[in-house]
Amino acid sequence: MREVFHQSLEEIQDRLVEISELVTVAIGKATKAFGTSDVTLAEEVIDDDEIIDEKALALDELAIEVLARQQPVARDLRIVVSALRMSASLERMGDIAEHIAQLTRMRFPERAIPKGLKSTFTKMGEHDVKIAQQLTELLRTEDLTLIDTIRNADDALDDLHISVFEKVLSDSWKGEAAATVDATLASRYHERFADHAVSVARKVAYLSTGDWTAPTEGIEIIVAEGFAPDNT
Amino acid sequence: MREVFHQSLEEIQDRLVEISELVTVAIGKATKAFGTSDVTLAEEVIDDDEIIDEKALALDELAIEVLARQQPVARDLRIVVSALRMSASLERMGDIAEHIAQLTRMRFPERAIPKGLKSTFTKMGEHDVKIAQQLTELLRTEDLTLIDTIRNADDALDDLHISVFEKVLSDSWKGEAAATVDATLASRYHERFADHAVSVARKVAYLSTGDWTAPTEGIEIIVAEGFAPDNT
Numbered sequence: 001m002r003e004v005f006h007q008s009l010e011e012i013q014d015r016l017v018e019i020s021e022l023v024t025v026a027i028g029k030a031t032k033a034f035g036t037s038d039v040t041l042a043e044e045v046i047d048d049d050e051i052i053d054e055k056a057l058a059l060d061e062l063a064i065e066v067l068a069r070q071q072p073v074a075r076d077l078r079i080v081v082s083a084l085r086m087s088a089s090l091e092r093m094g095d096i097a098e099h100i101a102q103l104t105r106m107r108f109p110e111r112a113i114p115k116g117l118k119s120t121f122t123k124m125g126e127h128d129v130k131i132a133q134q135l136t137e138l139l140r141t142e143d144l145t146l147i148d149t150i151r152n153a154d155d156a157l158d159d160l161h162i163s164v165f166e167k168v169l170s171d172s173w174k175g176e177a178a179a180t181v182d183a184t185l186a187s188r189y190h191e192r193f194a195d196h197a198v199s200v201a202r203k204v205a206y207l208s209t210g211d212w213t214a215p216t217e218g219i220e221i222i223v224a225e226g227f228a229p230d231n232t
Numbered sequence: 233m234r235e236v237f238h239q240s241l242e243e244i245q246d247r248l249v250e251i252s253e254l255v256t257v258a259i260g261k262a263t264k265a266f267g268t269s270d271v272t273l274a275e276e277v278i279d280d281d282e283i284i285d286e287k288a289l290a291l292d293e294l295a296i297e298v299l300a301r302q303q304p305v306a307r308d309l310r311i312v313v314s315a316l317r318m319s320a321s322l323e324r325m326g327d328i329a330e331h332i333a334q335l336t337r338m339r340f341p342e343r344a345i346p347k348g349l350k351s352t353f354t355k356m357g358e359h360d361v362k363i364a365q366q367l368t369e370l371l372r373t374e375d376l377t378l379i380d381t382i383r384n385a386d387d388a389l390d391d392l393h394i395s396v397f398e399k400v401l402s403d404s405w406k407g408e409a410a411a412t413v414d415a416t417l418a419s420r421y422h423e424r425f426a427d428h429a430v431s432v433a434r435k436v437a438y439l440s441t442g443d444w445t446a447p448t449e450g451i452e453i454i455v456a457e458g459f460a461p462d463n464t
Contacts, residue, residue, distance in 0.1 A: 064309060064310065064313055067299065067309055067313070068305045068306065068309050071303045073300045074300065077296060077299055077300050078296065081296055081299070081316065084313065084316070084317075085316075085320070088317070088320070165413065168409050168413060169409055169410050169413070173409050175409070177400050177401055177405050177407070177412045178401050180409045180412040180413060180416070181397065181400060181401070181412060181416050184412070184413050184416040184417060185416060185420070188417070188420075
């Protein structure tokens, strides 16, 4: 029974890695499409999100089956429950990549990135892609040192998010209302993507250390998931 | 054992209702504070969100304990797993109420509601409060006819959400960039709040009908959770 459970856990882990890889591809394409006004690439991201949704649903079903058949307790139970939560976060990250692609498509053939914010959004996109890559690696290897990289990229994204609002609210901002709306939504999407990644990374840390409810000592992870620097 | 499990389920249901009641109070205060620039009321919402977070966490711990001790299978297992998910959605609805309160505080003593959008946001707030009330009632009574009311209010909110963007992007919009940012974020928060409520309502429907993966026949619920009419 223990051996069967171990195999189930490996299967769950493999599937989380697979979904995280798909999310990495999605955010890579979405931020590239956003930066280059590539509507074909944007359409790909929008079409492919369904695959992420399906895989997340299938993983949830597997996790529920494992709970029913193998009746795990203690740490094993928490691993399976946290897999359900990680699946939900990854699925949401896919949705956000889709939202960025939708912004691109909505503005096409115009540029979705407002003037004066191109380098900011390029950096935000790079951080999101890096975060997704590191998260995939973290899920695959459980190498907790990767969490620092994810956290640092998330901090950088928060700073960039704030800088978008400083720019938009400054006297030098000449954007039309449409540009202001786009900047606001795009910045929020980029920042939320990273928040979800941090949330998944935190769960990996909890599982590795066995400490479910308190932040991992020495690994200072932002507690206020969903905290948006723009609206405090 | 069956009797113990039944008691546990009642306890879980009671706690979901309790959290939903707190979320209803939070969104009621947040939208009132937003409409009247009442910073004291906004502060209350911000302070009290911690209570919602704590209660959601405690409910999660209870659900995990029930899984470990009572090892439910089949429909019973799905009820407990879905409680974990409903808890996450309710917790997020609390966060969104807090975000609306934070917008109010950030703009104080200025008005957070941009000129020309007061009646729109008043209606959005009323729909969100109604949705939260109906959701609490749905969780308490499992009266599935309430789902229609929630769905209709969500549809109305989606229309209002679109109307905010039509207004902001129209020639008649004279708002500064700050007003455009506020309108964009506030509209998105109001709309997301309802999305999460629909997601919880859908889970109640699934549980009552036993159909976990497909939408309930005769109860047409928006499938694209997280779909934002503003960015398609």
